[in-house]
Amino acid sequence: xxxxxxxxxxxxxxxxxxxxxxxxxxxxxxxxxxxxxxxxxxxxxxxxxxxxxxxxxxxxxxxxxxxxxxxxxxxxxxxxxxxxxxxxxxxxxxxxxxxxxxxxxxxxxxxxxxxxxxxxxxxxxxxxxxxxxxxxxxxxxxxxxxxxxxxxxxxxxxxxxxxxxxxxxxxxxxxxxxxxxxxxxxxxxxxxxxxxxxxxxxxxxxxxxxxxxxxxxxxxxxxxxxxxxxxxxxxxxxxxxxxxxxxxxxxxxxxxxxxxxxxxxxxxxxxxxxxxxxxxxxxxxxxxxxxxxxxxxxxxxxxxxxxxxxxxxxxxxxxxxxxxxxxxxxxxxxxxxxxxxxxxxxxxxxxxxxxxxxxxxxxxxxxxxxxxxxxxxxxxxxxxxxxxxxxxxxx
Amino acid sequence: xxxxxxxxxxxxxxxxxxxxxxxxxxxxxxxxxxxxxxxxxxxxxxxxxxxxxxxxxxxxxxxxxxxxxxxxxxxxxxxxxxxxxxxxxxxxxxxxxxxxxxxxxxxxxxxxxxxxxxxxxxxxxxxxxxxxxxxxxxxxxxxxxxxxxxxxxxxxxxxxxxxxxxxxxxxxxxxxxxxxxxxxxxxxxxxxxxxxxxxxxxxxxxxxxxxxxxxxxxxxxxxxxxxxxxxxxxxxxxxxxxxxxxxxxxxxxxxxxxxxxxxxxxxxxxxxxxxxxxxxxxxxxxxxxxxxxxxxxxxxxxxxxxxxxxxxxxxxxxxxxxxxxxxxxxxxxxxxxxxxxxxxxxxxxxxxxxxxxxxxxxxxxxxxxxxxxxxxxxxxxxxxxxxxxxxxxxxxxxxxxxxxxxxxxxxxxxxxxxxxxxxxxxxxxxxxxxxxxxxxxxxxxxxxxxxxxxxxxxxxxxxxxxxxxxxxxxxxx
Numbered sequence: 001x002x003x004x005x006x007x008x009x010x011x012x013x014x015x016x017x018x019x020x021x022x023x024x025x026x027x028x029x030x031x032x033x034x035x036x037x038x039x040x041x042x043x044x045x046x047x048x049x050x051x052x053x054x055x056x057x058x059x060x061x062x063x064x065x066x067x068x069x070x071x072x073x074x075x076x077x078x079x080x081x082x083x084x085x086x087x088x089x090x091x092x093x094x095x096x097x098x099x100x101x102x103x104x105x106x107x108x109x110x111x112x113x114x115x116x117x118x119x120x121x122x123x124x125x126x127x128x129x130x131x132x133x134x135x136x137x138x139x140x141x142x143x144x145x146x147x148x149x150x151x152x153x154x155x156x157x158x159x160x161x162x163x164x165x166x167x168x169x170x171x172x173x174x175x176x177x178x179x180x181x182x183x184x185x186x187x188x189x190x191x192x193x194x195x196x197x198x199x200x201x202x203x204x205x206x207x208x209x210x211x212x213x214x215x216x217x218x219x220x221x222x223x224x225x226x227x228x229x230x231x232x233x234x235x236x237x238x239x240x241x242x243x244x245x246x247x248x249x250x251x252x253x254x255x256x257x258x259x260x261x262x263x264x265x266x267x268x269x270x271x272x273x274x275x276x277x278x279x280x281x282x283x284x285x286x287x288x289x290x291x292x293x294x295x296x297x298x299x300x301x302x303x304x305x306x307x308x309x310x311x312x313x314x315x316x317x318x319x320x321x322x323x324x325x326x327x328x329x330x331x332x333x334x335x336x337x338x339x340x341x342x343x344x345x346x347x348x349x350x351x352x353x354x355x356x357x358x359x360x361x362x363x364x365x366x367x368x369x370x371x372x373x374x375x376x377x378x379x380x381x382x383x384x385x386x387x388x389x390x391x392x393x394x395x
Numbered sequence: 396x397x398x399x400x401x402x403x404x405x406x407x408x409x410x411x412x413x414x415x416x417x418x419x420x421x422x423x424x425x426x427x428x429x430x431x432x433x434x435x436x437x438x439x440x441x442x443x444x445x446x447x448x449x450x451x452x453x454x455x456x457x458x459x460x461x462x463x464x465x466x467x468x469x470x471x472x473x474x475x476x477x478x479x480x481x482x483x484x485x486x487x488x489x490x491x492x493x494x495x496x497x498x499x500x501x502x503x504x505x506x507x508x509x510x511x512x513x514x515x516x517x518x519x520x521x522x523x524x525x526x527x528x529x530x531x532x533x534x535x536x537x538x539x540x541x542x543x544x545x546x547x548x549x550x551x552x553x554x555x556x557x558x559x560x561x562x563x564x565x566x567x568x569x570x571x572x573x574x575x576x577x578x579x580x581x582x583x584x585x586x587x588x589x590x591x592x593x594x595x596x597x598x599x600x601x602x603x604x605x606x607x608x609x610x611x612x613x614x615x616x617x618x619x620x621x622x623x624x625x626x627x628x629x630x631x632x633x634x635x636x637x638x639x640x641x642x643x644x645x646x647x648x649x650x651x652x653x654x655x656x657x658x659x660x661x662x663x664x665x666x667x668x669x670x671x672x673x674x675x676x677x678x679x680x681x682x683x684x685x686x687x688x689x690x691x692x693x694x695x696x697x698x699x700x701x702x703x704x705x706x707x708x709x710x711x712x713x714x715x716x717x718x719x720x721x722x723x724x725x726x727x728x729x730x731x732x733x734x735x736x737x738x739x740x741x742x743x744x745x746x747x748x749x750x751x752x753x754x755x756x757x758x759x760x761x762x763x764x765x766x767x768x769x770x771x772x773x774x775x776x777x778x779x780x781x782x783x784x785x786x787x788x789x790x791x792x793x794x795x796x797x798x799x800x801x802x803x804x805x806x807x808x809x810x811x812x813x814x815x816x817x818x819x820x821x822x823x824x825x826x827x828x829x830x831x832x833x834x835x836x837x838x839x840x841x842x843x844x845x846x847x848x849x850x851x852x853x854x855x856x857x858x859x860x861x862x863x864x865x866x867x868x869x870x871x872x
Contacts, residue, residue, distance in 0.1 A: 033853055040850030042839070344853075348750040354853030 009045040010107040012038055012362070013059075013094065015123060017051040021202050021223065022114035025340060030112035031066040033344040037354035038110070039064065047094065047104060051113070052078065059084045059094055092130040108362055109134040111338065115198060119338045120146035133369035135361045136315040137337040144311050145335040148196045148228050151311065155332055158310040160303055163322060163331045164188070165230035167196065170221050184213065190232045193217055195224030206232060233331065237323040239290045241304040242343040244357075246314045246364050246371075252346045254300055256290035288349050296323065299330055307332050315364050318343055402437040403493035409458040411439040412500050413451050418443065421450070421508075422594075423501060424623075430497050441845070450507065457503035458496060465492055516571060523574040524605055530580065532561075532587045534606055535718070538599050538637040539614030539649070540630065541762035543568070543590045546614050546711050548739055549703075550588050553715040553732035557724035560586040568592030570605055586722070593633050594623055603640035610645050611637045612714060615652030619762040621792035631658055638663065647671070647714050651707070652764060664717075668709035671717045681706050681772065683745060683753065683860075690716055690726075697726045702737045704745065704755070707768035712736075741866075743769060751857030761788050761865035763798050767805060773862060774809035782813045782855065785864040786844055787821035796824050803828020812836045813854075817844050819867070 016030030017023055030048065038044045048063040058081045062068050071077065087093040092106040109132050111123050121142035127134040137145070144150045152162040166183045173180055184191065190208040193216035203223040205216035220227040242252035290297070304319045311317075318339035322331045347357050402408075415433075419425035433439075445451055469488045473481055527534070535550065537543045547562050554560040561584045563576035568590040580587075591602045616627075616634050624630045631654060638646045643662060650656045650665040659665060670676040670690075679688040687700040688709055701712060716729050724732075738744040741759035748754070757769055766788070773781050783806055791798050803825040806814055814829060816822040818840055826838060839854075841847035844866065851861055 036849065037853040039846070040853040345750060348856050351856045351858075353856045355850075356856075 009043060010362075011047060011104055012044045012108050012110055013047045013049050013092070013106040014038070014110045014112055015049045015051065015118075016112040017053070018113045018116075018118045018123075019051070019053060019055050020113065020115035020117055020119075021198060022119075023053055026112055026114045026118065027066070027069050029114065029338070029341050031064075032341055033354035034110055034112050034342065034358060035064050037344075037358040041355045041359055043359070047106065049084070049094065051117075055117075057084050057086065058082075059096070086130075088130045090131070092127070092132040106132055108132070108365055110358075110362070110365075111136055114338055114340070120197060128372075133365045135365040137313045137317055138368070141312045141314065141317070142337050145313070145317070145337045146197050147226075148194060148334055149226065151332075151335055155307050155310050158306060160307055160310070161329065161331045163230045163233060163333070165228055167226065167228045170225040170227075173217065173221070173227075181213070184229050185210075187229065188231045190234075192228075192230050192232050193220050194228045194230070195220045196226040196228050197224050233322045233324050235325040237290075237292060237325050238321070238333075239292065239300060239323060240318055240320045240343075241300060242316065242318045242339055242346055243304055243308050243313070244316045244347075244360065244364070246367055249305055249308060251301055251304065252343060252352075253289040253350050254292065254297055255343070255346050256287040256292070258285045258287060286346075288346055292323070296328060296330070303330060303332060307335060311335055313337065314368050315361055316342060398437070399435040402435050405437065407439075408436055408493055409462060409496065410445055410455060411436055412497055413454045413458060414440055414445040416454065416500070416504065417445060417448075417451055421504065423504075428622075441843070450512075453507060454500065454503055458500050461499055461503075462492065462496060465495065519574045520570050520605065523570070523577045526577050526580070527587075527606055530582065530584070530587070532584045533610065533722075534608045535586065535588045535610045535612065536591055536603065536606055536608035536637055537589065537612045537614060538591045538593065538634050539612075539655070540593075540617045540619040540634065541760075541765050542614035542649070542711065543592075544759075545703075545708065545739060545742055546612060546714070547588050547590045549708075549711050549715045549733075549736055550718065552736045553712075553719050553729060554586050554588075554722065554724070556728035556732040557719065558585040558722055559583060560588065562588035563590065566590075566592070568602075570602065573602070573605060591637065593630075594620060596624070596629055596633050597636070599633055599636035600640065603637060608637070608641065608644075610647075610718070611641045612647040613637060613649060613655050614711070615649045615764055616654035616658075617652070617763050618791050618794045618798060619788075620790050621794055622790035625792065627654070627794075647717075649710060651710055666710045666714050666717070668706050668713075671713050674713060674717050674720070676709060676713055679706050679709050681775065683776065686712075688712075690729075692720065695726065697730055699730055699733045701733045704738060704743045705768055705772040707764075707771070743772070748852075750855075752852070752855045752859050752861060754851075754861045754863065756863050758863050758866040763788065763791075763801070766802055766864060769862060769864065770802075770805045770809050770811075773811060773860070776860060780812045780855075780859045781809075782815060782851070782859060782861045783811045783864065784815040784817075784847055784851070784861060785822070785825070786817035786819055786867045787825060788865060789821075789867060791821075795821055799824030800828035800831065803830070803834070804832040807832030807834035807836075810835070813839060815839045815841065815847055815851075817841055817847060817867075 014030050014034050016026045018026060020026065035046055035048060038046045046064055047059055048061065050058045050063050052058065058078065060081055068074070082096050082098065085095040085097055087095055092109065094104050094106060096102045109127050111118060111134060113119055113123055117123065119142060121139045124134065124137070124139040124142050128139055144154060149167045152165060156162055164187055166180065166187065168180050190206060192204060192206055194204045195202070203220050205219060207213050207216045217227060237256065239254050239256050241254050244250045300321055303321065307319050308317055313335070316339065318336040320333040320336065322333045323329070342357060344354050344357055348354070415429050416426050419429060465488070469485055472488070473485045478484065537546050544566070551560050551562045561580060563573060567573060567576050569592050573589060589606050589608065591599050593599050613634060616631050618627065621627065621630065624633070635658060638660065646663045648655050648659040648663045648665050650667040656665065664671060668676060668679055673692060675691040677689050677691065680686065681704060683704070685700060685702045686704060686706065686708060687698065690697045690699060690713070699712065712733055719729050719732070741756050743760070744756045746754045746756060760766065760769065773783065787799055799821050807829050813836055816825055816838060829838060841850065855861060
């Protein structure tokens with residue numbers, strides 16, 4: 001640990017794991033680069049809060065080491081761990097119950113949870129209730145970004161292009177399949193079928209033939225009750241742009257994933273990174289900066305900033321784009337409010353180290369928290385006194 | 396405090412004692428130096444693990460037998476001896492077992508050494524001496540406080556261009572190491588190169604007696620191993636045992652090193668980055684892509700380029716060129732040979748990662764001259780952030796404070812942006828040196844090297860240079 005600023009270290013809770021299909025990805029993001037960078041910075045006392053697949057909360061500093069989660073007997077060890085309790089009492093406190101009970105006041109929370117019950121706004125809601133500063137996007141942006149349809153609807157209103165699509169719920173589909181099939185047939189094929197709320201490209205299928213459609217929809221409904229069917233951009237240039245900031249935005253490099261398969265699925269994103277263990281979840285198959293012409297790059301950057309603002313993002317987010325190589329038309333595909341491993345490999349390339357990245361995100365979280373504090377949520381009135389009683393008098 | 400004291404009573408304690416003997420190369424003095432300083436025995440095997448060899452197995456078994464035997468005696472006292480304070484005696488013995496073990500472990504080591512190791516080694520060395528005596532190759536011996544392995548590898552690579560040359564691998568620089576290497580010789584070698592390790596007075600003389608060298612090279616003398624030699628005069632005398640043995644035969648002396656140069660005799664050949672006698676060198680340049688210079692001899696010029704980093708190596712390359720010319724190699728062969736030399740493992744060895752961070756691994760370089768040369772190299776690198784990472788140098792004896800303060804001053808002078816120091820007994824002196832020289836960069840402290848290494852990828856960005864200077868084995872704190 002660095003020792004240049006050992007006194008008065010801030011207590012940072014890195015929250016990861018969770019009841020999500022992206023549980024394991026979250027463990028990686030939490031460690032590479034978040035915990036490693038926080039430890040390297042030397043200014044923080046890092047408390048790793050791990051939420052199991054079952055939803056139990058644990059905190060033990062041994063969990064600051066990624067190796068803890070790779071142990072063969074990990075589950076046995078976890079069972080022996082004491083589950084923590086959380087307390088909302090003038091901020092967020094974590095408590096290890098028992099005879100030797102211990103309580104820690106958390107100064108800042110660093111959510112590192114992908115997908116459901118974390119990135120989808122659930123955790124942000126909890127942290128807002130706790131009245132503790134937290135890193136990254138707030139509740140509203142997280143909720144919208146987690147829903148691919150809501151994202152498309154909102155940014156369309158702002159005049160940002162999205163690929164033509166149809167969406168429906170499981171109930172809609174079961175009630176009147178034919179209407180939806182008819183609508184889908186009006187789209188330009190091939191198509192993509194996606195669960196609306198899932199990240200990391202889980203359960204996404206590319207449908208080229210009509211016979212494949214129903215099965216793809218079935219797969220998507222296995223993971224979500226709302227799905228999206230959208231046109232595929234052929235001759236595709238897929239790029240992504242990580243952005244950081246609250247009011248003043250800083251852009252990372254435009255990055256082009258170099259797909260191995262036809263589209264970028266879960267195994268491409270997280271399992272094929274190969275060789276380099278320390279690279280986080282996505283370091284090896286990208287072109288940084290993307291080799292696209294300057295004008296196109298400027299448009300991507302402009303659209304990126306507009307999308308970030310339209311959704312009310314703060315802290316950090318990553319905007320994914322689809323570019324039609326023939327027409328040069330750019331579509332915003334989706335917004336990710338917790339980029340895997342914070343896309344630290346990209347930030348590093350443009351001169352932002354892991355330590356600089358996490359410390360900047362923490363200062364943005366504090367800035368946001370102060371802004372939120374200045375908003376009046378409470379309103380004193382005598383309505384409660386008047387309730388019931390007064391009505392009776394009037395009667 | 397109590398936790399540290401209790402760490403002596405863990406079940407791995409006997410293993411840790413054997414491990415420390417092993418990393419101290421079974422040198423009793425080094426082992427006790429470590430033992431008397433060690434306070435916490437809970438995590439001794441940090442950098443390496445105990446290597447299972449017949450010797451370590453024997454010692455570990457013997458230690459456990461002694462331990463169990465002592466326990467049995469202790470319980471017998473409790474059971475059979477009628478003594479008013481027998482419980483106190485029992486606990487006193489029980490508590491003192493770890494201390495007792497740390498010393499008693501020497502007895503099986505001595506038994507092993509006197510009755511098995513020494514007779515075997517005597518026979519092996521006798522055979523080696525005989526083989527080398529009959530071997531027709533010209534023998535080159537390299538001695539010095541630093542730079543021996545680099546010189547050996549440079550010489551070998553260059554001479555291989557025209558002569559059948561062989562040299563021991565790794566750090567085979569003791570009688571037994573050399574014997575191991577000699578066993579592999581085919582007999583048709585024309586040149587043999589030996590590196591001579593010096594730890595105590597008389598070491599080089601013994602090795603000269605074994606190898607019978609024809610040519611000597613003294614790469615430099617400094618405070619490395621001063622803790623063992625106690626006085627620098629003793630180091631000088633030991634290294635110059637090579638020159639004493641060779642008498643009038645050729646001895647190359649590194650003129651860039653003050654102590655080596657001052658003690659040189661008139662018949663010695665002085666080399667430096669400017670050349671050797673009538674072999675002149677000009678246009679020396681160095682950078683991250685290597686080192687280049689021009690050799691001039693008998694009005695003939697030859698441009699040479701090597702992958703090695705740092706101008707301090709030009710002198711060693713010049714020695715290789717001079718010896719090669721004397722052996723009849725052509726300019727072209729020398730050029731080819733030098734171009735084949737790549738940076739050696741952990742000796743200013745450049746590595747670049749995916750993000751474009753360049754790490755210069757100089758973790759085998761732990762001597763003041765080497766450090767000075769590396770900082771000089773870093774000073775020449777522009778338009779990048781430079782991270783200098785070090786735990787300091789070991790075995791500097793009474794010169795520890797002076798040498799480390801000097802390192803701090805040199806870092807400040809070179810304008811290094813970030814100095815990363817590992818907390819131990821010597822790095823505060825580097826900090827002091829930095830402060831005295833009004834260092835403008837940032838000093839970052841880490842508890843140990845492993846946490847520093849883990850943090851480096853998160854402290855750096857593309858284009859940064861990280862210099863890893865020296866590495867401390869577990870026996871130093």
